[in-house]
Amino acid sequence: MRYLAFFFVLIITLTLGVLLSLQIGSVPPLGLLLDPNHGFWQNSYSEDDIAEEEINLNNLKTPVKVIYDEYLIPHIFAENEEDLYRVQGFVTAKHRLWQMEFQTMAAAGRIAEIVGPVAIDLDRMTRRKGLGNSAEQALIYIQNTDPQTLKLLEAYADGVNQYIDGLSIARMPLEYKILAYRPEYWSPYKSLLLLKYMADMLVGDEDLEFTNMRTLIGDSLMDKLFPMFPEENDPVIEEERVWDFEPLKIEKPEGINYPDEEIKVKPLPQPEPGVGSNNWAVAPSKTKNGFAILANDPHLSLNLPSLWFAMQLSTPTHSVKGATLPGALGIISGFNENIAWGVTNATRDARDWYSIQFKNEDRSEYLYNDRWIQSTFRIEEIKVKGKPSFIDTVVYTHHGPVVYDRTFRSYRHDVNFALKWTAHLESNEQKTFLLLNKAKNHGDYIDALNYFTSPAQNFVFASKSGDIAMKVQGRFPLKWEGQGKYLMDGNNPAFEWQDYIPNEHNPSTLNPARGFVSSANQHSTSPSYPYYMFDNSFEHYRNRRLNSILREKEGITVEDMKRLQFDQYHLHASEALPVMINLLLKDSLENLSGPSEKYLNQLIDWNFNTFPNQEEPTLFQTWWKLLYKSIWSKWEKDDMPTVLPNKYQTVQLLRNEPESSLFDKPETEKIEVASDWVEKSFEEMVSEIQKMESEKGSYEWADFKNTRILHLVPNFESFSRKNIYTGGYSGILNATSERHGASWRMVVEMGEQITAFGIYPGGQSGNPGSKFYDNFIKIWANGDYIGFNLRKSVDKDGVLFTTQFSN
Numbered sequence: 001m002r003y004l005a006f007f008f009v010l011i012i013t014l015t016l017g018v019l020l021s022l023q024i025g026s027v028p029p030l031g032l033l034l035d036p037n038h039g040f041w042q043n044s045y046s047e048d049d050i051a052e053e054e055i056n057l058n059n060l061k062t063p064v065k066v067i068y069d070e071y072l073i074p075h076i077f078a079e080n081e082e083d084l085y086r087v088q089g090f091v092t093a094k095h096r097l098w099q100m101e102f103q104t105m106a107a108a109g110r111i112a113e114i115v116g117p118v119a120i121d122l123d124r125m126t127r128r129k130g131l132g133n134s135a136e137q138a139l140i141y142i143q144n145t146d147p148q149t150l151k152l153l154e155a156y157a158d159g160v161n162q163y164i165d166g167l168s169i170a171r172m173p174l175e176y177k178i179l180a181y182r183p184e185y186w187s188p189y190k191s192l193l194l195l196k197y198m199a200d201m202l203v204g205d206e207d208l209e210f211t212n213m214r215t216l217i218g219d220s221l222m223d224k225l226f227p228m229f230p231e232e233n234d235p236v237i238e239e240e241r242v243w244d245f246e247p248l249k250i251e252k253p254e255g256i257n258y259p260d261e262e263i264k265v266k267p268l269p270q271p272e273p274g275v276g277s278n279n280w281a282v283a284p285s286k287t288k289n290g291f292a293i294l295a296n297d298p299h300l301s302l303n304l305p306s307l308w309f310a311m312q313l314s315t316p317t318h319s320v321k322g323a324t325l326p327g328a329l330g331i332i333s334g335f336n337e338n339i340a341w342g343v344t345n346a347t348r349d350a351r352d353w354y355s356i357q358f359k360n361e362d363r364s365e366y367l368y369n370d371r372w373i374q375s376t377f378r379i380e381e382i383k384v385k386g387k388p389s390f391i392d393t394v395v396y397t398h399h400g401p402v403v404y405d406r407t408f409r410s411y412r413h414d415v416n417f418a419l420k421w422t423a424h425l426e427s428n429e430q431k432t433f434l435l436l437n438k439a440k441n442h443g444d445y446i447d448a449l450n451y452f453t454s455p456a457q458n459f460v461f462a463s464k465s466g467d468i469a470m471k472v473q474g475r476f477p478l479k480w481e482g483q484g485k486y487l488m489d490g491n492n493p494a495f496e497w498q499d500y501i502p503n504e505h506n507p508s509t510l511n512p513a514r515g516f517v518s519s520a521n522q523h524s525t526s527p528s529y530p531y532y533m534f535d536n537s538f539e540h541y542r543n544r545r546l547n548s549i550l551r552e553k554e555g556i557t558v559e560d561m562k563r564l565q566f567d568q569y570h571l572h573a574s575e576a577l578p579v580m581i582n583l584l585l586k587d588s589l590e591n592l593s594g595p596s597e598k599y600l601n602q603l604i605d606w607n608f609n610t611f612p613n614q615e616e617p618t619l620f621q622t623w624w625k626l627l628y629k630s631i632w633s634k635w636e637k638d639d640m641p642t643v644l645p646n647k648y649q650t651v652q653l654l655r656n657e658p659e660s661s662l663f664d665k666p667e668t669e670k671i672e673v674a675s676d677w678v679e680k681s682f683e684e685m686v687s688e689i690q691k692m693e694s695e696k697g698s699y700e701w702a703d704f705k706n707t708r709i710l711h712l713v714p715n716f717e718s719f720s721r722k723n724i725y726t727g728g729y730s731g732i733l734n735a736t737s738e739r740h741g742a743s744w745r746m747v748v749e750m751g752e753q754i755t756a757f758g759i760y761p762g763g764q765s766g767n768p769g770s771k772f773y774d775n776f777i778k779i780w781a782n783g784d785y786i787g788f789n790l791r792k793s794v795d796k797d798g799v800l801f802t803t804q805f806s807n
Contacts, residue, residue, distance in 0.1 A: 059086065063805060108127075125268065208263050237526075238512045247505060281293065293462065293558060303712050310322070323758070348533055348535055472524045565745050615701065627677055702726065745760070760776055
């Protein structure tokens with residue numbers, strides 16, 4: 001009997017041993033993951049528990065000191081820039097290695113390598129947009145034109161790689177262990193690829209959707225529903241600005257015709273509507289202390305680890321502090337001893353689509369100017385975890401890569417659409433930030449921006465000397481009016497970008513008479529600007545709220561600016577709701593009772609704030625969503641992407657033309673008007689809120705909105721944070737919606753002793769087991785900040801630990 005028991009235990013032991021050594025899909029062998037010496041147990045630490053006092057780092061010219069403050073923010077003190085960026089690379093990798101690599105693998109179209117076949121379509125899309133190819137071209141351009149930037153990129157990569165060389169399996173970031181792969185060496189190419197990833201994140205276009213919409217409703221209605229400028233235009237560059245340059249001439253070619261067809265493709269992802277960024281600077285004449293104040297809060301997807309990593313970088317010639325992008329050199333949004341700067345998305349149309357006609361099935365020639373010219377091929381090998389590689393052939397034309405064709409995202413055999421994008425141009429955005437980090441005045445700021453090509457950004461500026469400025473920067477195509485709004489004929493040279501707007505002609509302002517500069521993703525200029533620039537994604541609410549407060553307020557303080565970044569006022573609701581209520585009460589609904597009366601009375605009494613404990617924002621947002629869908633669903637097509645009028649134009653139509661035929665749905669016998677849809681959507685809202693109230697017992701805004709900060713791998717739910725208790729919404733200055741919001745908030749007063757504050761929704765550590773992984777989230781959600789002043793190497797207050805690097 002004992003032999004039987006022995007063999008039974010032996011079989012169980014062998015079976016467990018086999019199971020623990022097997023890898024199933026993307027799940028690693030459980031034995032490795034549970035190994036107490038190397039597995040996930042080794043990631044349950046906080047950085048201050050294992051701080052190294054001294055680290056040997058090859059290739060340093062002189063020793064480098066790093067002081068970590070109580071929030072794990074590193075302050076790097078080096079004697080020269082090469083050492084500075086070498087240590088920046090090492091330190092960033094120490095805390096954010098997996099994130100750095102994951103984001104660049106996403107930009108390169110390599111996610112299938114680590115998660116399997118589910119990511120093949122995503123990787124194909126990324127590669128067909130040409131991100132990897134663009135980064136390769138940028139590296140070649142820098143190698144040929146800027147040896148100093150290349151040297152610093154190489155130093156940064158060397159620091160990352162020396163960290164990787166010394167990384168034990170036990171200290172490997174947890175995501176590598178779960179997904180069962182190992183880090184690769186870093187390179188200058190990857191730093192440039194990261195900047196292309198940001199360009200892709202911040203750009204959108206709706207050319208194909210606009211083409212379909214034009215086919216549906218015609219030019220006249222397109223002009224009415226999608227005007228060049230809104231009635232209440234409050235642009236980035238003040239309306240009074242006089243353009244003191246002679247613009248380049250360009251005229252619309254005669255007899256131009258856009259391809260007129262239904263386009264049935266799955267469009268590329270677009271940025272989240274209504275979410276962007278805010279930045280502004282106030283002149284000394286409007287501030288209490290007589291110093292310029294600058295504020296910046298870029299709104300992006302809320303993720304863990306956070307997109308940003310806070311840091312100070314110091315040499316004997318400059319000290320700069322702010323938010324870095326893990327993988328890129330220098331500070332992206334921040335300040336030094338002389339200037340401060342910040343960025344918001346300028347939402348300029350920097351991508352155009354061209355219809356391509358190939359000569360035959362091999363696609364080796366395409367038609368241009370009625371001649372057949374040679375195309376080129378880029379063979380993309382997409383490695384797939386656990387499966388054979390997927391080979392994709394991307395055809396390149398002189399316009400750019402052919403994204404859509406018979407093999408990708410198209411329902412038709414004859415579709416071939418090429419993408420032309422400013423991110424494909426030769427560029428050196430990294431140099432912009434290297435120069436901004438040590439800039440001393442407005443002239444230095446302008447010189448730095450001249451290297452910036454893509455994505456289009458609004459760069460705000462303030463200096464210790466009291467200057468404030470704003471410039472809309474990027475390399476912008478010189479277009480005739482209407483060019484690029486729709487799909488263009490790739491054979492016709494008249495559709496080519498004719499030239500580029502000179503940098504000195506880009507919209508800008510210095511020390512305007514109104515005493516402030518600001519941007520919130522609205523139109524860049526008034527109609528007086530002499531160049532064509534249409535984009536359907538300009539913001540219409542945050543900018544007007546921001547500018548109205550900055551115009552009125554005097555004696556401005558840093559605390560005022562903090563409150564303004566966290567402003568909860570819902571301007572869209574304040575303009576839309578009275579119109580909706582008037583239309584609702586128009587048709588004998590005065591005798592509302594029960595829940596309908598309760599909800600309506602709440603809305604009537606609402607102060608239009610969006611605090612987390614309020615219920616009215618839930619009522620309004622639900623009603624608005626249902627009303628908007630009721631009005632425009634007639635133009636939504638399952639197999640044909642379209643673009644719908646924005647909420648600003650919809651409110652204008654409800655207010656000014658409630659009897660318009662645009663509210664009618666032709667397929668019904670009744671002729672509908674605005675009040676019909678207002679009444680219908682109100683009844684649907686009442687039903688939805690009643691259901692929510694019965695199921696959850698409440699319809700408070702924070703619960704309804706459910707702001708979530710998700711891990712970069714969405715199904716890693718235990719590494720995410722959900723139900724963040726905070727207010728705001730898209731289109732509000734505190735633009736915190738379900739998944740997007742202020743990814744970084746900074747306020748800087750440029751006094752004799754600079755005073756700065758900053759915060760972001762995450763933590764300095766990329767390790768989910770660390771107390772520094774998410775310790776900023778509650779501070780951020782409450783609208784609070786941490787002190788962010790420049791630190792000197794001899795300062796001893798608030799030091800968590802110090803690390804010394806030497807050769």
